Amino acid sequence: xxxxxxxxxxxxxxxxxxxxxxxxxxxxxxxxxxxxxxxxxxxxxxxxxxxxxxxxxxxxxxxxxxxxxxxxxxxxxxxxxxxxxxxxxxxxxxxxxxxxxxxxxxxxxxxxxxxxxxxxxxxxxxxxxxxxxxxxxxxxxxxxxxxxxxxxxxxxxxxxxxxxxxxxxxxxxxxxxxxxxxxxxxxxxxxxxxxxxxxxxxxxxxxxxxxxxxxxxxxxxxxxxxxxxxxxxxxxxxxxxxxxxxxxxxxxxxxxxxx
Numbered sequence: 324x325x326x327x328x329x330x331x332x333x334x335x336x337x338x339x340x341x342x343x344x345x346x347x348x349x350x351x352x353x354x355x356x357x358x359x360x361x362x363x364x365x366x367x368x369x370x371x372x373x374x375x376x377x378x379x380x381x382x383x384x385x386x387x388x389x390x391x392x393x394x395x396x397x398x399x400x401x402x403x404x405x406x407x408x409x410x411x412x413x414x415x416x417x418x419x420x421x422x423x424x425x426x427x428x429x430x431x432x433x434x435x436x437x438x439x440x441x442x443x444x445x446x447x448x449x450x451x452x453x454x455x456x457x458x459x460x461x462x463x464x465x466x467x468x469x470x471x472x473x474x475x476x477x478x479x480x481x482x483x484x485x486x487x488x489x490x491x492x493x494x495x496x497x498x499x500x501x502x503x504x505x506x507x508x509x510x511x512x513x514x515x516x517x518x519x520x521x522x523x524x525x526x527x528x529x530x531x532x533x534x535x536x537x538x539x540x541x542x543x544x545x546x547x548x549x550x551x552x553x554x555x556x557x558x559x560x561x562x563x564x565x566x567x568x569x570x571x572x573x574x575x576x577x578x579x580x581x582x
Contacts, residue, residue: 362437362438363437363438363439364438365438366573367573367575371438371439371440372438372439372440373439373440373441374436374437374439374440374441375441376436376441376442379436379437379439379441380436380437381436381441386434386441386442390432390434390442390444393430393432393444394430394444397429397430398430400427402426402427402428402429403426404424404425404426404427404452405420405424405426407427408420408424415521415522416520416521416527417516417517417518417520417521419516421515421516421517422581422582423581424452425450425451425452427451427452428445428446428449428451429445429446430444430445431444431445431446431447431449432444432445432447433447450577450578450579457545458545460564460580461545461548461549461552461560462504463564463568464552464556464560464563464564464567465500465504465548465552467563467567467568468552468555468556473555473556474500474555476500477499477500477501477504478499478500478501479499479500480496480497480498480499481498481499481500481503481551482495482496482498484551484554484555485551485554485555487550487554489510489512489547489550489551492511492512494509494511494531494534495510495511495512495534497533497534497535498510498534498535499534499535500551502534502535503544503547503548503551504548505538506538506539506540506541506544506545507534507535507536507537507538507539508534508535508544508547508548509531509532509533509534509535509536509537509539509544510534510543510544510547511531512543512547513543514543514546514547514550515546517543518543519541519543519544519547521543522540522541522542522543522544523539523541524539524540524541525537525539549582553582559582560580560582561579561580561582564580
């Protein structure tokens with residue numbers, strides 16, 4: 324995989340791509356493709372080949388229009404991430420930042436077609452923060468645990484395996500792995516000085532529902548899932564992701580995950 328930077332932090336992730344403005348050549352001769360399939364796969368590193376949109380089967384004008392639209396639609400967030408996060412959490416009862424953060428760069432993007440770079444703009448090599456995509460990394464780690472037999476039943480209460488006090492209450496005892504993964508757990512508690520109330524999007528002071536009966540986007544509970552998966556793997560989740568996913572697919576080592 325080409326140089327890719329990510330910073331994942333308990334419910335947050337930082338990511339990057341790559342940037343250059345070289346003129347795209349025509350598609351290379353067949354020897355650049357896999358001899359068995361006739362398909363081209365970019366090798367690890369920074370030597371990915373470029374192609375003109377038309378040579379890759381794309382409409383050149385349409386692609387240019389899409390890129391122009393993206394460039395004109397940059398998010399209005401401040402480049403100063405501390406200022407932006409303070410703005411985002413100004414109305415929350417527990418707004419203090421927990422964990423590292425990084426100022427953002429300008430918009431960038433890269434479009435791949437059949438392995439070839441057909442469009443690229445901005446500094447795609449910059450490592451930037453990403454946010455809710457962290458949930459996809461946690462679900463991947465959970466899926467790997469299921470495949471390895473570490474999680475045998477997604478509908479089993481988490482408290483049967485995780486004995487750290489997080490599921491000892493009568494309310495939390497019925498919470499299953501599936502409820503965590505579908506954000507219907509209604510888990511009640513505190514992590515790193517942040518109670519689940521800090522992120523109750525449906526109302527900070529609302530009464531909790533029975534686990535499994537109510538969906539709410541709540542990052543404290545996502546972090547509780549991360550901690551529970553850590554107990555199951557008994558090793559740092561970034562290490563699991565690196566060994567089981569990133570290394571096998573040839574990803575770069577510039578990504579970061581801060582729990």
